[in-house]
Amino acid sequence: MKDGISTVIVGKPNVGKSSLLNALLEEDKAIVTDIAGTTRDVVEGSIRLNDIVLNMIDTAGIRETEDKIEHMGVKKSLSLIDQADLVLVVLDGSRPIEAEDKELLERTEGLNRIVLINKSDKGCVIDTEGIHISAKENHIDELIQHIKDEFDFSAITNSQAQVLANQRQVQLLEKASQSLNVAIQAMEDGIPTDLIVTGLYDSWENLKEILGEQAKEDLLDELFKRFCIGK
Numbered sequence: 546m547k548d549g550i551s552t553v554i555v556g557k558p559n560v561g562k563s564s565l566l567n568a569l570l571e572e573d574k575a576i577v578t579d580i581a582g583t584t585r586d587v588v589e590g591s592i593r594l595n596d597i598v599l600n601m602i603d604t605a606g607i608r609e610t611e612d613k614i615e616h617m618g619v620k621k622s623l624s625l626i627d628q629a630d631l632v633l634v635v636l637d638g639s640r641p642i643e644a645e646d647k648e649l650l651e652r653t654e655g656l657n658r659i660v661l662i663n664k665s666d667k668g669c670v671i672d673t674e675g676i677h678i679s680a681k682e683n684h685i686d687e688l689i690q691h692i693k694d695e696f697d698f699s700a701i702t703n704s705q706a707q708v709l710a711n712q713r714q715v716q717l718l719e720k721a722s723q724s725l726n727v728a729i730q731a732m733e734d735g736i737p738t739d740l741i742v743t744g745l746y747d748s749w750e751n752l753k754e755i756l757g758e759q760a761k762e763d764l765l766d767e768l769f770k771r772f773c774i775g776k
Contacts (some may be wrong), residue, residue: 549591549598550696553625555653556635557645561663565635566590566603569689593688597696602629627663632658638677639667659691666746718752724748 554562570590590601617737626632632653636646650660650673660675666682678685728744 548599550630551602551627551628552599552631552633554633555626556636557637557649558644560635560637561680562603562635565633565661565663565685565693566601567680567685569599569601577638581694587676589723594693597693599631599692624754626653626656628656630654631695632689633656634660634673634675635663635680636660636668636673637664638662638671639664640670642671642673657687661688714755717755721748721751724751 554565556562556748561679567593571592592599634649634653636642660673661668662671662673662675662677665677665684666679668694669677675689676691724747725742728741728748731741731744
């Protein structure tokens with residue numbers, strides 16, 4: 546909500562990634578040609594859709610290449626995929642799906658992604674589920690609406706729900722999650738219950754700190770009542 550949605554555009558060369566970036570930004574920030582491998586490094590820009598800020602990154606076309614500079618760009622593109630909040634996978638709908646497309650779909654499976662079938666103005670010859678667009682013709686309204694629906698923060702901001710306000714609270718929540726995982730693993734390994742309590746207490750302490758409260762003895766008191774744990 547505060548820093549924006551890190552959004553990475555990925556795809557093999559010449560599927561229209563740079564055209565999509567330009568269409569979203571409404572400016573010619575990325576160079577668009579018919580020559581494969583034109584984009585060799587990331588190109589960035591930000592857009593606002595209502596209350597949603599997208600920090601856009603157009604990456605180098607992902608393919609096998611002997612060009613050292615282009616290879617570095619491809620390697621960087623792959624590393625950005627795992628760091629992104631949203632991955633836009635662009636396919637060329639006017640050409641049959643190829644091995645690089647399949648590898649990219651497998652690579653991004655399980656991530657928060659949107660598959661885009663580009664060049665709809667030229668007809669579609671592939672049978673893959675996704676949103677049909679034409680970046681060159683600026684036909685991206687369905688994509689924009691989909692992003693607005695997916696990242697609708699109004700329900701959160703208009704409610705009384707607790708929202709993580711800063712990076713420190715995010716880190717505390719991550720620590721709480723890690724401590725719970727330690728406790729779960731300890732239980733699965735058959736470690737004595739009184740040792741498992743340490744992980745639960747650490748998690749509880751972090752959650753209390755997020756709420757601006759000090760960790761109290763109520764969790765331990767409840768555990769002592771329910772389980773036979775020596776103090």
